[in-house]
Amino acid sequence: MSEESLNVLKRAFREYYFQRDAIEIPTRIEEREFGYLPFGGFMTRHLKLKNKGELTALLVRESPRGVYASCSYYEDPSLPMTEKGWKSGDLAFDIDCDDLEMECKKDHDRWTCKGCLLVGRGIRPARCPSCANTKILTLNWSCKLCLDASKDEIIKLKEILLKDFGMTRGKISTFFSGNKGYHLTVENSEFDALDQRGRGELANYISGKGLDIAKLGLSKNADYNNMVSRLPVLGEPGWRGKIASFFDDYEFEGERDDGDIKSKIANYYGKLSPKKFGAIIDLAIRSRGAKIDSVVTIDIHRIFRLAGSLHEKTGLSKKRCDDLNSFDPTTDPVEIKDEPIKVRVSMSPPFTLRERTYGPYKSEEVILPLHAGVYLMGNNLAQAVNS
Ligand SMILES: [Zn+2]
Numbered sequence: 001m002s003e004e005s006l007n008v009l010k011r012a013f014r015e016y017y018f019q020r021d022a023i024e025i026p027t028r029i030e031e032r033e034f035g036y037l038p039f040g041g042f043m044t045r046h047l048k049l050k051n052k053g054e055l056t057a058l059l060v061r062e063s064p065r066g067v068y069a070s071c072s073y074y075e076d077p078s079l080p081m082t083e084k085g086w087k088s089g090d091l092a093f094d095i096d097c098d099d100l101e102m103e104c105k106k107d108h109d110r111w112t113c114k115g116c117l118l119v120g121r122g123i124r125p126a127r128c129p130s131c132a133n134t135k136i137l138t139l140n141w142s143c144k145l146c147l148d149a150s151k152d153e154i155i156k157l158k159e160i161l162l163k164d165f166g167m168t169r170g171k172i173s174t175f176f177s178g179n180k181g182y183h184l185t186v187e188n189s190e191f192d193a194l195d196q197r198g199r200g201e202l203a204n205y206i207s208g209k210g211l212d213i214a215k216l217g218l219s220k221n222a223d224y225n226n227m228v229s230r231l232p233v234l235g236e237p238g239w240r241g242k243i244a245s246f247f248d249d250y251e252f253e254g255e256r257d258d259g260d261i262k263s264k265i266a267n268y269y270g271k272l273s274p275k276k277f278g279a280i281i282d283l284a285i286r287s288r289g290a291k292i293d294s295v296v297t298i299d300i301h302r303i304f305r306l307a308g309s310l311h312e313k314t315g316l317s318k319k320r321c322d323d324l325n326s327f328d329p330t331t332d333p334v335e336i337k338d339e340p341i342k343v344r345v346s347m348s349p350p351f352t353l354r355e356r357t358y359g360p361y362k363s364e365e366v367i368l369p370l371h372a373g374v375y376l377m378g379n380n381l382a383q384a385v386n387s
């Protein structure tokens, strides 16, 4: 990135951190590990901050590109990881549209060959079709469909935590991640003490990983009536109820639905090949579970973007959005000003901010509102032009 672009980004971030109480001050601040990524430098971690004053001082002094805090609480967060003394930790969940296998990626994702600079659309090829180079940069983009899909997943996640785990609304916080998805944290709950293994099981339950159809009562060896009696019904707790509800909604092509879910499941289990039936179960899992990034939930040593801070790739804020339905991820987290800036864009798929759609661009100079310029520069798709 050019010096000029770095300066523009740093100035925009600094103005944001200066002008107001942008960051949400985390609870139990002195027990958390902090870290930040400066402009033009490497990540600094294992910081211990005593209070709100020290955190605001850090933000104003560094205007960091990214700033993070642990969800875990330690005896002494400034010590090396093995000596910190882990006490407990908030639950943390991450949903990213890159994991949702969206069809629209074919339209908006791009790749660039590092050898001949050829740019292509969609999923990155193993080799450049022009020069056979295997060094290829990918650009994972997001569009309204992607962001809507991420929102659907976070809504499902919240419902599972409330209904299946009996968590209380007041302890759950949801945030737009600042880029392509959502974060959810649960603080001060009976799950705080869960170790990595327990968190792994929680993650598996939420995503439906490892769901065993024998547990639903399905078996090729059982007598039909005996099997039907063991199948799930609507309203059952846990995954049995979720599978029943999926079959209740699912319409099999050209089939009449007599309303009895147990026989509906049993009939299709008998009629379809194991592969086809398995695909329907996979669909049920996708539809009723939430597609979370399990690594984030399991890794208790991770530091998580601070609520209210700006995302280094987009300049959008990690915005609290407890009312998910009304939240607009292309408008609500846009915090950087709209004063005009001239940038040279190498290329960019279209994107929308504050109800205005920009691009696509290809090797051109454009004048954009600062927040749109930052969005492109942060993604390394544009450079500031001295004017
Ligand atoms: Zn090439």
Ligand SMILES: [Zn+2]
Pocket (backbone or CB within 6 Å): 102, 104, 105, 108, 141, 142, 143, 144, 145, 146, 147
């Ligand atoms: Zn998309």
